Amino acid sequence: MLEDDETALHCASARGHIECVQCLVESGASVDSQDQNGQTALHLALRRSHIDIALYLISKECDMNICDANADTPIHIACRLGLNSVVQMLCHLGAEVDCVNANGETPLHIAAKEGHIEIVRCLCFVGASTQAKNKDGLTPEIVAITKEQPLIAQLLAKIKNESARTDFVDQLCPAETPLRxxxxxxxxxxxxxxxxxxxxxxGQGMIGNLINAVSRRFSDNNSQTSPSKVASDEGIHSCASSSASTDSSDRHWPLSRPTHSSYTxxxxxxxxxxxxxxxxxxxxxxxxxxxxxxxxxxxxxxxxxxxxxxxxxxxxxxxxxxxxxxxxxxxxxxxxxxxxxxxxxxxxxxxxxxxxxxxxxxxxxxxxxxxxxxxxxxxxxxxxxxxxxxxxxxxxxxxxxxxxxxxxxxxxxxxxxxxxxxxxxxxxxxxLQRPLVLLDACITYLSTLRKRYQAFPVITWLHFTNLIRDEVNPLASDSHCQSLIHQLQLIGEVVYLRDETAEIDYVVITPEWLGTHIMGTLLSADFLAQCRESGCYSPDDFTSIFPEISEPTDLTNILATLHHEITVGTKIRSLLSRTPFPSFPFRLRIFLQRKRTDCLCSPLDASENESNIVYEFPAFLFSEPPRDVWSKDKSNYVYGGMRILPMRGMESTLQSTFPRLQVAMRNQLHDYRDPCEVSLQQWQGISKLTSNKMEAIVRLNGDAVEIQVRGPPKMAPSCIYFLEDIAGVVEQTTTEIAPGISLERHFLSPKHLKEHVSNPANFPPEIIMSMQQKESLSIINSDGEEELFTDVVCFGSRAVAAMLTLGIDMSVSQLTLPSRCELAALLDPPDAMGRDWSILAVKLNLAETLPEVDSTGQSISQTDQLISEWSIKCPETATVGKFCAILEEMGRSDARDALYRTVPLYMFADVLHDEQQLGGSGQQIITSQRDTATSIADSGVLLSSAPRSSSTLSN
CATH class of the missing domain: 3.40.50.300 (P-loop containing nucleotide triphosphate hydrolases)
Incomplete structure (x- = not known):
């Protein structure tokens, strides 16, 4: 202890050293010791806003009501600094909320003075006095007025009446009955x-059914107005079909007219x-x-x-x-x-x-x-x-x-x-959790809001919360509002839309307006039969379709908000940020950095002002590509490509996602510094990207999204990154739209692509993974022809091949959830030959864990537990390749092949972010580590044991 009575815990808490604080407390340090100013470790942590330390000390049952020399308790300090989470924790654990400091101020006085309205709500919710006076005889409401905090003053005025406040508090408590x-x-x-x-x-009979059906459909058809000036297109096609056979030999899925006029x-x-x-x-x-x-x-x-x-x-x-x-x-x-x-x-x-x-x-x-x-x-x-x-x-x-x-x-x-x-x-x-009592009052209030916003029943999330507080319950905190919107969605009263890009969220207070009136109109057979085959519309073009909406840009904003944000994995982020090839456009290397999967549309030119902006709707694209979209006059180029398919047994699941992929690709162009670097043309079911002299075509081919890339031989390294970026767009967008689908990469024969074979041979993922296990460089395609791995995956570039970490070297700790589920489904059930999880445990040298794993019964997968335990105990050797070899020893080729199909075929190892350049001849100046890998590749055998950087794959 120092001269000022400051303990080691005081020092660590004041300076934000959470590990030291934990060590000291666990070693028996007193959490309530006071220094010469009466401050505990909690006081000091709060004064410096070390919230993690404060919450830790509170969890260790420190005295929450100790006063310092100024008579400030921890809650006084938290209210002054706006530490909302700390105030909530203190209130929840019963801290004194009406204690006064040397100035006669309660925590509510301080929160009102500093303008922390969420803390004011929290204190009022737990019963803090609104009539307490400070040394100057001022109540918290008057303090708020004098400090020009009108919202807080209005809030405190509404709850001055104790009966009213009790009613408000009761509304924010869980109801005794479940959701209605x-x-x-x-x-x-x-x-x-x-x-x-x-x-x-x-309970309606046949006559009632007929009357309701006719009246509902009549009103639906009346509410739908066809566009007045649009080109007619007799040939209607779509990339989605629920009734299509799983035989997917055709590229286009014809969208026929509905079989009856009263379709939903x-x-x-x-x-x-x-x-x-x-x-x-x-x-x-x-x-x-x-x-x-x-x-x-x-x-x-x-x-x-x-x-x-x-x-x-x-x-x-x-x-x-x-x-x-x-x-x-x-x-x-x-x-x-x-x-x-x-x-x-x-x-x-x-x-x-x-x-x-x-x-x-x-x-x-x-x-x-x-x-x-x-x-x-x-x-x-x-x-x-x-x-x-x-x-x-x-x-x-x-x-x-x-x-x-x-x-x-x-x-x-x-x-x-x-x-x-x-x-x-x-x-x-x-x-489900019991709903807030407030939910019933909010449902009643929604009927009022729907009348008020009948023409355009969409309001921002901020406006929605303000309305709830102004007209329903002023004490509803942010967390209460979040619980409320979740419960409203569960019972089907609203739709919540998130727009991460604009950082504006929306609440659709009439779900049927969005589902039936807007989506039902824009994607109906009548509209598609007359829409422009270019798929391009300005906001003003929707005025005749939805005349009740006074601001058409509001509608296009909502249509462009129906999306989810995608976070780029470490693999791609590392790849894009560290690419050493200057011939690969810089802006294209951030193709995935900021990706959106908007539902229907994307601006053609994001630089246009709002009044002139034109949106592209890929779902409306019915134009056919030109005959020479992929000309045959580039025989001197290097070729490569792949088909991205859903996992076996999930055929026909990518067809309806292709227009969304086209929107995602269009959105990337808006992030480019120089739009001239990359151009994008799109037609029905097909898109073409051009960058410098590289070209790429992306199209729907049966159940697969097919990508082909070509470019001059000297740009072979750039071509692989071009292909990787586009594949990443397809995979990440598909994963966001359909997170339950596992995707497979089937590489295409470069030889056949160069010869423009209509149905090129392919290399299924299990073939490529098997090649890696055999430490061979050549692989056999589906037509029985042998080709080099570097040609198939790397456009013949050994510089790129040297940077690959093979899929068999990936740690099993990085297996995706679908992969783990499939392994558990195959290996958990008892096998007649004993080839199940119990033998797997022995093969993994985890026999000692069998009793513990078996004790979990049906609650947790035994196979998944073993994989997790193996990755922890043997992090260096617990690789996909080793695991597949063990499965093969057990005679479980089914589990091995399932894993082959669901793990990445390769990853890009970390590359030193230095001055590495490509010379004029296209040769890369590389480090000695990659020289080793290159020499091995030159020998005709690509060994998985070659020195490589650690895997950069991220789940």
């Missing part, structure tokens, strides 16, 4: 009976109440193909019931294909969460039930009735067994196919279906 409703999200092809099923759930347009949203009194918010997703491009913004939450409809009178093959499409669609768009359970089952699986509509008596005559009252047949049982087995890791699929006849309210299947909804609703509500 949950969402039903209904998917299915057109004419699969979705609308009629919803009406039958409401966009997303219909409506509340319903069953005869049992159970409430639901029903979201009916139209089956028409063009709408699928934007559905990911409304799918992904697991706290709802997903319903897939098929027709009972369709052929079994059609039923299965449609159910499979929508199951894959949902799987791709629902983000899996940890921990991984036994057999690869993820936490919080989504609820799914498959309903066979149009189950007339003639259909049911071909079924048998089970003892529990369900109708079934051998085809239905086989289909449900297959679907449940295939999707059990991600979905809790109801075991029976529900046969219902929507025109018959006494249908036994309908009663069973309602009972399922009731039971599942109670299960979901049981796992």
């Amino acid at each position: 409703r949950i969402k039903l999200k209904i998917f299915g092809n057109s004419q699969s009976g979705k609308t009629r099923m919803i009406q039958s759930l409401q 347009k966009g997303i219909d949203v409506m509340p319903i109440t069953l005869s049992t009194g159970d409430e639901f918010s029903v979201w009916e997703f139209g089956g028409y193909d063009s709408y699928h491009v934007c559905y990911d913004h409304f799918v992904g939450n697991t706290d709802c019931i997903h319903i897939i409809t098929i027709r009972a009178d369709d052929a079994t093959e059609i039923q299965y294909r449609q159910a499979l499409y929508w199951m894959n669609f949902l799987k791709g768009r629902v983000t899996p969460s940890e921990p991984i359970g036994h057999r690869g089952i993820v936490a919080r699986r989504s609820k799914v039930v498959i309903v066979a509509t149009h189950s007339s008596q003639s259909v049911l005559n071909g079924c048998e009735k089970t003892s529990d009252g369900y109708y079934t047949n051998s085809d239905a049982e086989a289909m449900m067994k297959t679907i449940r087995l295939r999707f059990e890791t991600h979905f809790d699929v109801f075991e029976r196919l529900m046969f219902i006849e929507s025109t018959n309210n006494n249908c036994p299947g309908l009663k069973m279906f309602k009972e399922y909804l009731k039971v599942t609703r109670e299960e979901l509500l049981g796992r």
Whole structure:
């Protein structure tokens, strides 16, 4: 202890050394010792805003009410400096909130004087006195007025009445009852009976169904105005098709006219109440193909019931294909969460039930009735067994196919279906937090807001919170408002949109306006039949379509806000920032640095002012590329390319994402310093990028996104980065749109690309990974021809090949969640030959962990635990290559191949960020470390054990 009574803990706390503080406290240092000024370690940490240390000391049960020489307690200091999280913690743990300091000030006086309104709300919520007076006889309200803090003064004026404040506080407490409703999200092809099923759930008979359907569709059609001056295009095509066969040999997916005029347009949203009194918010997703491009913004939450409809009178093959499409669609768009359970089952699986509509008596005559009252047949049982087995890791699929006849309210299947909804609703509500009492008042207030903003029911998040505080509850803090908006979304009352780029968030207070009126109109068959084939529109062009919207730019802002922000992985960021090749455009190297996946549109020229800006809508692109879009006169160029496909079994899932990929590519151009460096042309299902003398073509080819790149031989190093950047755009955008899809890279034969073969041979990922395991440089393509790895992946550049870290050298600690789930699904179940996780433990020298791993039972995957333990105990040797070799020894080639397909084929090792340059001949000046790798490559064998930098892959 020093002369001023300052202890080591005082010193460490004042200077922000959190590790020292933790060490001292754990060694027994007193957290309540005071120095000569009466200050504890907590006082000193707060005065210097070391919040982490303050929260740590509070968690160690220090005395929160000790006064220093000025009679300031820790909460006085936190209020003065605006340390909101500390004030909340102190209040939650019962700190004294009405204590006064030497100036007679309470914490509320100080917060009001300093203008910290969130802290004022927090103090008032826990009962701080609003009438206490300081030495000058001033209440906190008067202090706020004198310090020109009008918002705080207004807040304190509203809660002067204790009865009013009690009511406000009560509203911010959890309710005793659960949420009043949950969402039903209904998917299915057109004419699969979705609308009629919803009406039958409401207890309407056939006549009521007919009247409602006609009136609703009539109002929908009236609200949709066709553009007055647009070019007609008879040939309508789309890159999405739910009904398309998995045979994907055609590049274009024709978008036919709807089979009936009253098809669901966009997303219909409506509340319903069953005869049992159970409430639901029903979201009916139209089956028409063009709408699928934007559905990911409304799918992904697991706290709802997903319903897939098929027709009972369709052929079994059609039923299965449609159910499979929508199951894959949902799987791709629902983000899996940890921990991984036994057999690869993820936490919080989504609820799914498959309903066979149009189950007339003639259909049911071909079924048998089970003892529990369900109708079934051998085809239905086989289909449900297959679907449940295939999707059990991600979905809790109801075991029976529900046969219902929507025109018959006494249908036994309908009663069973309602009972399922009731039971599942109670299960979901049981796992959700209780809502705030404020929620009911807010729902009532929303009806007022909808009338006020009827023409354009969208307000900013900041304005929404201000309205809630001004007109509903002035004590609602930021955290209360966040809880409120989450609960409003869960019950289907609002849609929340985030715009990270402009840092403005929006609240759509009428979801059906966005889903049906806006999206339903812009992506309808009528609009697409007349839209400009160039896909380009200015905000003013929408005036005739939506005349009620006074500011068309507001609409285009919302359409350009339907996106998610993408964070670039360490692999790509390192690659882009450290590329040593000056011939590769600098602006192109940041292609992925700031990436957006807007839903429908992107400005053609971001430099234009708002009044002249023109937006490109790739979903409206129907123009065909010119015949010479990829001319055959570049025989002296080097060629390379790949096809990016969804994982096996998830075919047809990338088709609806391609317009979004085109938007993402267009957005990148806005980040370039010199737009002349890179040009982008786009047509239906195809885009072309040009940079310097390099060219790239990106197109939808069946279930794959195909990328081809070519350039002069001296630019071969730049070509690989060009290809990597474009592939990164495709992969990162797809992952953001559909996080549940694992993607595979199938490289294309450079020899065939140069010869312009219509269907070039390819190299599946398992072939390339097997080549790496064999430490060979040549690989055999799908046509049986041998080519060099450096030609296939690196455009023949050995300088680039020297910088690659092979996929087999990646640590197993960096396996993605889908990879781990697939391994768990394969290795967790007992194997007849004993080739499961228990033998794996022995092979990994982890036999001593078997009892502990086995004790977790069904809660956590045994395989996943072993992989994690192995990566911790053997970080140097726990690589993908070693793991695959062990799987091969066990005879589990299925698990090995699954891993081969889901791990990166290679990574770019860290490159020294120095003065490295390419000489005029294209040769790179490289370090001795890469000289070693190059010499090995020259010998014809690329050894995975060659010296390399550590992996830069980031999950």
